[in-house]
Amino acid sequence: MPNNRRRLVGRVLRNSMDKTVVVGVESTKRHRLYKKVIRTTKKYMAHDETNAIPVGALVKIVESRPISKTKRWVVEEVLETPEHEEA
Numbered sequence: 550m551p552n553n554r555r556r557l558v559g560r561v562l563r564n565s566m567d568k569t570v571v572v573g574v575e576s577t578k579r580h581r582l583y584k585k586v587i588r589t590t591k592k593y594m595a596h597d598e599t600n601a602i603p604v605g606a607l608v609k610i611v612e613s614r615p616i617s618k619t620k621r622w623v624v625e626e627v628l629e630t631p632e633h634e635e636a
Contacts, residue, residue: 554611555612556610558574558610559608561608563604564602564603568596568597568600569594569597569620571592571593571594571595572608572610573590573592574593576588577589593622596616602627603630606630609624609625609628610624611625
């Protein structure tokens, strides 16, 4: 029986909180009148149990039960890590 939880892919924008990362998920859509492609970024707070995901990493997040007031997502896997740490 497959689960039907939503899964999104995005970049880690911030990891300064304990066991939490902020993931920015970018989406594109076309303006209905002017037909221009608009990019929007939505931020999601996701649970990171190991505190090991660096800023700039590409991650897959999955919907879960409410963990706190703002966290409803969990990091499922790290798809790509940045080559160098920025100071």
